Amino acid sequence: MKKSQVKATLAPEDKIMTVESLAEFLRCDKSTIYRLLKNKKIPAFKVGSDWRFIKADIILWIQNSAVRPKS
Secondary structure: OOOHHHOOOOOHHHOOEHHHHHHHHHOOOOHHHHHHOOOOOOEEEOOOOOEEEEEEHHHHHHHOOOOOOOO
């Protein structure tokens, strides 16, 4: 299969988010996102100089980071 024939499709849960849309999704300030990035605490990748996030990765990160009560 030629490279031009491969179509990359993202499911809704794999939506790519910007710092701004992630801050809105998490209901926090953009500075919180940048602090998490600086400390390498959040899954992300760069496109040029801009950070991007895959929504499914963020949801998994939230689930793995959640504090759960002891049984």
